[in-house]
Amino acid sequence: MAEQHAKPNVSQCAAAELMKKHYNLTPSEMRYLPSYDDQNFYVATVEGGQYVLKITNSEDSKDPTLLELQTYAMAFMHENGLPTQTALRTTTGQVMFLEDMDCGYGFQKYLVRLLTYLPGIPISKVPLSPQLLHKVGQTAARVDNILKEMKHPQLSVLQREGFIWNMSNILHLEKYMHALDGDPLQEVVKLVLHQYKTFVVPKYPSFRKCLIHGDLNDLNLLVQANESNGHRISGIIDFGDMNISYYVHELAITIMYMMLEHPEPLEVGGAILAGWESVFPLNEAEKDCLFWLVLSRFCQSLVLARYSVTLHPENEEYLMISSKKGIQILRRLSEIGKEQVENVWFQTAMQFKEQK
Structure with a gap:
């Protein structure tokens, strides 16, 4: 910031x-x-x-x-x-x-x-059809596969270990939890951080490392109409959050941001996952942690937005734009639970594979 x-x-x-x-x-x-x-x-x-x-x-x-x-x-x-x-x-x-x-x-x-200048409009301005979400997942995986091959003498600078938006730094959110004092949301965030610490962290050795874009949100993907009345991705912008991380982090970040733009957030994960796996199949550990990583990114976004408000109260309206939706989705996901959400995601992804 x-x-x-x-x-x-x-x-x-x-x-x-x-x-x-x-x-x-x-x-x-x-x-x-x-x-x-x-x-x-x-x-x-x-x-x-x-x-x-x-x-x-x-x-x-x-x-x-x-x-x-x-x-x-x-x-x-x-x-x-x-x-x-x-x-x-x-x-x-x-x-x-x-x-x-x-x-x-x-x-x-x-x-x-x-x-x-790249032509197109932000993906947030168009309906997120299952086909478009599939393309988003495919594109996100292609981004990481290409970045994995990049060579540069200063590449180590992108480790960015102190970078607060690095998903490996989820537990750093504990320092900012006071921004949620008195808010019932604090209990949900504490639960997610506990699951991240006890369930996700031990599986990190099995995650595949790579350089990620780190912020494939609804404003950083541009689209244009295609011949079949759908949309194609015409631009990937804003590389300010790029960091050396893990493939599954990129996927979790992408799912979380697309959920914010969809009237039925639960339907988003399966289509993106299918597109992602058409390029880069997840291993068992990555699949097993995807749910908690998506929730962790929601927590990261919400806690840091609330913390920013304590620093810049005059910008509260701007800083909290996506938070209202994000809070509802985070609550809903934590209520439905890992098993049911994963069933929806993995079954949808399987249906896509069968259609191909």
């Missing part, structure tokens, strides 16, 4: 000057794109291209290696056939540059990149 005053606040006029100075491109159209910590502009140019000018907050700009790795990973995945953005090089051949700017609280350094 970026510190206060770390978010850039660059005018369109100043952003257009950056485009001219570093890329020799002239914007014909510019508009702000939403972002929590950074500043993003959609830019169409007189020369004919469409781009996203991304100005990273001053806090994250202090770690250029991490951003360089994310940019490298995007290019690597693009070369391997996935719809990711790539960075345009500056007139001096750099994929990003540090700009010293005053955004209203003194001069600070901000890392700037110009990324290709």
Whole structure:
């Protein structure tokens, strides 16, 4: 989470000057794109291209290696056939540059990149059919399979052991539990953390390791209509949470976020699991822990959102957007229980396999 005053606040006029100075491109159209910590502009140019000018907050700009790795990973995945953005090089051949700017609280350094623009709309804007969820699972597994092959001298930087969104750090949530004091939800979270500690942790040696995207949520997957009145995935964006983790973490994260967007959350897991296993079948330990890992990600999201509210009460509405739905789903899943939820997921996944 970026510190206060770390978010850039660059005018369109100043952003257009950056485009001219570093890329020799002239914007014909510019508009702000939403972002929590950074500043993003959609830019169409007189020369004919469409781009996203991304100005990273001053806090994250202090770690250029991490951003360089994310940019490298995007290019690597693009070369391997996935719809990711790539960075345009500056007139001096750099994929990003540090700009010293005053955004209203003194001069600070901000890392700037110009990324290709991907067409499409967030997956949250379209109905999540079983076929589309199957594609989501397939895509998530392909992402990890491709990232597994990536080589880079600085790859170890992506271990990110202290990173709070790393799913290996679920038990770190205990430090933030006070944010739920007085809320009955605290008991549900405590139960999940207990199950994670006693049931999941001993099985970690059997999980397969890899580099994961780490945040395949409803805003980071873009879709476009296809010829058969359905949708295809046209973009995978935002690699800010990328970390060295486990295949099954990526799957749990993806299921959890797609559940938030579906009118019948329980129906989501089976279709995504079937798509995932068409690329990368889970082993027994991974299958056995999937339920608790999905619930653990809900807890991670809810506890950290509540904690953020204690730091930034003025942003409560924004920070708690997905939490209301998430709380209901977490309660429901814990009430239904592991066995019944798994029956639904695994039977649905089996039906998909039989149809193929």
